Each structure stands twice: as C-alpha cells, then as structure tokens.
Amino acid sequence: MKKLLALALALIMVFALAAPSAFADDAVEITLWTYPIGQWGTQEVVDELIAGFEAANPGIKVEVQYLAYADGDDKVNTALEGGNAPDLIMEGPERLVANWGAKGYMVDLADMWDDTDKAEIFESLQDSCTNADGKVFEYPVCMIAHCMAVNVTRFEEAGVADVLDRENHTWTTEGFIKAVNALSETNPNVAAIYCSGQGGDQGTRVLINNLYGGTFTNPEHTAYTANSPENIKALQLLVDLPGINFDPAINGGEEIQLFRQGILDMAFCWNLIQQTNTDNNDAGRTNDGDEIEFMAFPAEDGNAKLGLGIWGFGIFDNGDAAKIDAAKTFIKYFADGEGTPGAIKASGFSPARSMAEGQDLTQLFADDPITTEYMKLLPMGGDYYQVVPGWAEARTAWWNMLQQIGEGADIQAAADEFVAVANAAAGA
C-alpha cells in the first residue's frame, strides 16, 4: 500500500513538472521591468494596460515586475550579470542609452522609426534616445519639463508676489534675489540646496545653470562646464543669500515634503506630478492650504532652460529573436499605437510625439486645466546632457561638490574638482 502511494505521489510530481510544457500554448512570454513612472508603478493600472495589449496580441504574454528607484538599478545589474535580464525595461535615456546601451546590453530600435515616426517624435527626444553611433536604445513614450514651485501665499505676505509672472510661469534672477531676501526676514529656511543623493538632483543643476546663463556640459556632451564663471557666480549667490541653506541631509523628495509642510517657501524639485498631487490637500495647495505655483527657474532674462525628463521602453538583447520581436510589438502598441494614449495618461506626463498612428496626442489632456497650463513649460525644455558616458560618477561628484560648498569650501576649487572627476568619468 505504501509503495503504491509512493508511486502515485511520484507520478503526480513528474506529471506536475511535465504539465507546463505539455499544455503550454504557443504564446511568447516576455517580461517587463518598470520603474515607478507615474502610475506605471501601480499594479492595478498596469494590469489593465497589459490586459488591453494581450487582448490585441493573443500570441504574447507579458509578466511585469516593479522596480523602485532606491534599488532598481542594482536589481537590473544583478540580472544582467546573471543572464536573467528582463526583455523590456521602462525608464529614461540616462539608464537605457548612457548606461546599459553603452555597455552593449540593449537592442538597437532604429528599425522601428520610419520617416513618419521621425516627423512625429519631438526631435530633441530622438537625439536623447540615440547614441553617438546612431543606435536607438530607447523608444520614448512620455516626457516632462522639470520645474520649481513657490508658496504664493508666503510671497504675497512678504509683498514680493509681483516678481512672479504667473501668466507665463517665469521670473528673473533679480526677482528671485528680491524674493529670497524678503522671505528670509520671517523664515530662515526659504529654500534648500538639497544634496544628500540622486533623488531630484536635476533641480539643483538647472537652478544653478539658469541663474546666470551657465550650462552643465558643452553642446557636444563631451566635457563638463559646471566650473564656468556663470555657474560660479550662481553658486556664490546661493551661498551668500540669507535663507538659502545647503542641506546634505535631504534629497529632492524630502525637500518636496518640507515645502508641502510649509517649512520651505520654495521647492527646486517639482513637476506636473507634484502639482496635481492631492495626498494632503487639493492640487496646488500645501498641507496648510497655501497656494502653490509652479514656475520655471529664474534666469537673468526670464527665459529659463528647463531640465527634461524622458521615459520610454528599451529591449535587453537576451539572444531570443522571438522575444525581441514580441517586445517590439509591445513597444509599438504602447509608444505608437492603440495603447499610446493609455500609456501616456498612466505616466501622468506629456506625450513624446504629436501623433500616434493617426491619433492626435496634443489634445490628450484638453479636459485637464492643470496639465494644459503646465504644457506652457514644455517649449522651455533645455539640453538633455544625462547621456554623457560615466554619468553615474559625475552625478555623485555633483552632490559631493554641493556638500563641500555648503561646508564652506572654496567654490571655484570645488567646482574645478567636480569637473575634473566628471570629465575623467566621461573619458574627456
């Protein structure tokens, strides 16, 4: 009896092992790993999007895994080294082009862009998604111009609301200085140059570049220019202004919290997602109900150049042509097809192209006044320099430089050291 039972159990186990292959359909299974880009990090939303794709493409099954920015890169790198990389990844060119693409892990997607696509996808985005050899490692889906935010109520109380051009969301460096001086009379923490780590670090770079017209790299993205006289002047201004504190203990996310709590009067890490956030109050309000206005960064002539955020899909070259084809079908569906409007709306950002297979994407948010108003910032999009080789090291050197300056180091010396480290990383 026992032998019979053992035999039956063994047969069940063998059958169970064999079952998946015996009953498997012909569907190609691909995996997508996505960073939390808007609601692309929310399972219910993504499940719905994937269900739509699978219904339209019955021969492809998609398994999704969700990454966090805190440890997502480590997971992907470990998977790459272990030969278990996903088929698809959703993130921006700084990872897909400058990192994994440069290291030879990504599939060239150039064949997915015909003349119509090239006419529809915004040109600066095409450049950002393409490496120096003309290989396309990212198919962009959505984009945003990062900006800053001010507490309008505090500005009004300090009598400096007039420095803000709220119609165009612009202001000048002179207005910024006047506002900070006035606000600092009642608040010692007007704003923070946060520099603990990479979260939201684009804000500090763009602020410093815009104040006196500096740039972060040269136009060819081959050398860093953060030690230029314009940038040094901007850094000196921030050191000298009362109420502006270099804070190595917080990152961009924590700065946003402090701004929402009313501790800071300005936030340098802001975008549409923040402006429409309703976690603790209505959209566009601090936790205490003060009015928040999103603004371009201050510039001498008021014409700021904002940092762009670009997100899209890339394919890891796992050597399986069927999976690569399936992954391309996936990208076509969400980046230039039936699923594009849903993919963009899930991100909460702006479309990366004007049309997608005959669908006009420019009116996607016509019924959303905040997003429509935010679109005014898009023409201010500046240079996307995050594709410089060795970006990870340069990025770390940037916040180390801010930490040094905050501790009283010589500004020119600290900036020179940053440029030396960053250029070495870039191979310049």
Next chain:
Amino acid sequence: MGKSTGMSRALVRRETIAGYLFLLPSLFFFVTFVVYPMFMCIFTSFFDSNMGKNAVDTFIGFGNYKELLQDKVFLGALKNTLIIVVVSVPTVCAFSLWVASAITDMKPALTSAFRVIFYLPVVTGSVAVTVVWKWMYNNYYGIFNYLFKSAGIIEKNINWLGDAKYALWCIILILFTTSVGQPIVLYVSALGNVDHSLVEAAEVDGATRTQVFWKIKWAQIMPTTLYILIITTINSFQCFALIQLLTSGGPNHSTDTIMYYIYYTAFKLYRYGYGNAMGVVLMIIIAVLSAIQFKLGQTSD
C-alpha cells in the same frame, strides 16, 4: 575478537559516512555561498573587471591594490571605519556588561523585560530603525533639536546628519543602540552560568563584590566576552545599511565606510575588480584583528 573488531570498524565507517552525509547539505551551501565567492573575490581583485556585455577582464596584478593606497576616498573610508570600530567595540562591550550585571540579579520577570527592551532594536528592521532615527535627527523638526533648544543647550538647530562634524557620531550612536542587544542577552546568560560555589567561597574568604566580579565572574565569562568582541568588531567593520539609508557616505565623504565604498564602487561605478580588492583588504583587516582578539582572549583565560 577479530570478528568483533571488524564489525566495530564497519559500524564506525557507517557512522562516519552518515555523519558526512548529514554535513553535506551545509557543506554544499558553505562552499557555494562562502568559499567560492571568497575565492572569486580574491581572484577578481587582480583584474580590471567592469560591467559590460563585451567587457573583457584584464589581468593587472596588484594594480587595484596600488590604486587603493592612493585613493583618498578609500583612505577616508578606512579611517571612518576604524573610528567606528575603535569607539563602538569597547563601548558596546562595556555597556552590555554593565547592563547585564545590573539586571541579572533582578527578579526574573524584570530581567526578561530589560532583555526584551534592549533586544528590540536588534529585531527591528534596519529600514524602520533608520526612519525613526532620521526623524529624530531632522534639522527642521527633529526631537533632538527641539529638546536641546528647549533646554538651552543649543541656540539654533543643528543639521545632525548634514554636518560633517556630527554625522559620523550620529551613525555610531545608532549602531550602538542596535548592537548592544545581543551582547546583553549573552552576558546575562553567561553571568547566570557562573559557578556559584566559587562565588560563595570567595565571599566566605572575605572578597568584596568588586573582587568577586573581576577575580571570579570575569574569568568565567571570558569566552563570552571574546565572542562578543569578535562579532561586534565584525559588525562594526561591516556597517553599511545605516550609511546607505541615512547619509550615502556624505556629507563630503565624512560617513563613508569601506563597506559602503565597496557597494558604491561595484554597483554604481561597476568596477568589480577594484571593489573586490577593497573586500580583500577588509577581510584581511578583520581576520588579523579577530586573530589578535583570540590570542589575547586565550592568554587572559
């Protein structure tokens, strides 16, 4: 007799084989996850090994080790790590022994309650611990600034984790609270196992409490002390999670530790060979210090 010996040998052989078979699973995991990675770490440290699909590892001999000696960030991280070890190990041991001595003679329920209180930070996840400490250290609304300002000790807020003067000491304080739990439990147990007949004999002979402690108890808990010294040293050398979650090595590299710098080099800069060379140096330092502690412990014993 001869037949009996033969059977006995067969029995011994069977028992030996059975013993090794029982060891096999542990041995497999030990070799796979400890010995092999250790060997690969040493091996890779002699190569310029980077991430990349077509990247080729180049043998550079002691090149990575030479670079380490000139790397200011590594030397700074080594200094910070040594400060953590030198401060943390004696204070953890002394404090644990003091607490254990104080609570071991209390009522059993009270002793257990104290053991639970001191052990709580050990069983609480690192992330939860750091979130609470980060809140307490907060520059804008942290409880330390509130208390110190209320007490008139400081005039304006201190950015505890954002000021190079304080950041490392803040890390050491957190490490201290998460490190004392296990030594206290071990010391309470060791003090409970001290031979009471010796203590009573010493007391009959007129020994004071201090003499009883140092002459009788201290000698008997020496193996526990040795174990605590070694695990606290290793834990202090491997301080990583607190740094990663609280300061990322900042401000201005003031809280970089070797473990964090290894992580940064290997997983952010993808320089595997260089990161492994640091790992080997760390391994050697820990091994040498542990050996010295063993030797001193045995001598004292």
